[in-house]
Amino acid sequence: MDQIKDFFQAYEQRFNDAIQGRTEDVEAFAGSFANCYVQSTPAGVQCGKNDDSFRKAMTEGYARYREIGTKSMRIIGLDVTKIDDFHCMAKVHWDSAYDKDGKIIEIDFYVWYMLTTVSGKPEIFAYVTGDEEKVMKEHGLMPEK
Numbered sequence: 001m002d003q004i005k006d007f008f009q010a011y012e013q014r015f016n017d018a019i020q021g022r023t024e025d026v027e028a029f030a031g032s033f034a035n036c037y038v039q040s041t042p043a044g045v046q047c048g049k050n051d052d053s054f055r056k057a058m059t060e061g062y063a064r065y066r067e068i069g070t071k072s073m074r075i076i077g078l079d080v081t082k083i084d085d086f087h088c089m090a091k092v093h094w095d096s097a098y099d100k101d102g103k104i105i106e107i108d109f110y111v112w113y114m115l116t117t118v119s120g121k122p123e124i125f126a127y128v129t130g131d132e133e134k135v136m137k138e139h140g141l142m143p144e145k
Contacts, residue, residue: 004080004090004115007032007122012075018062019070026055034116034125042131068141069099076108086118098141105139 011032018024033050040046048054077093090113098105114126136142 001080001082001088003117004088004122005078007115008075008078008090008092012073015073018058019065019073021066024059024062026058029058030055032122032124034123037124038126040126040128042134068136071097071099071104086116088115088117089113090115098139100140105141107135107139109135 011029014025014029014032016022018029030050033054035050037048037050038045039048074095074097075092076095077091079091079093081089081091083089092111092113093108094111095106095108098107109130109132112128113124115122116125117123133142137144
């Protein structure tokens with residue numbers, strides 16, 4: 001379980017480095033994911049490949065987070081459930097902070113990650129999130145469409 005905790009500490013650090021403009025280690029971030037993955041959001045279930053288009057989407061995502069004033073993403077809770085010797089589920093409680101016209105807005109949310117260690121290191125092969133865009137719109141961080 002220490003390996004999973006270390007994995008998410010590094011994941012959090014890379015994410016914050018990227019949104020704060022210190023560095024975008026896209027390769028390391030992509031290395032957190034398996035060759036293919038599944039995401040489930042209120043928009044539906046999607047399958048993705050860990051390829052150049054995934055890396056491009058990450059770079060665009062970091063730019064979008066910076067554009068809306070994202071200042072930090074902190075893990076404030078991590079609950080790991082072992083499934084077997086090579087798989088686990090991690091429920092991650094995130095706290096995010098945004099600067100909206102000089103006022104800090106904090107939003108906390110959960111993401112459930114499915115990880116495999118078959119390759120010898122943790123890799124995300126699936127995750128489930130809530131409606132991030134809706135919450136950001138409710139807080140005035142994104143325009144209503």
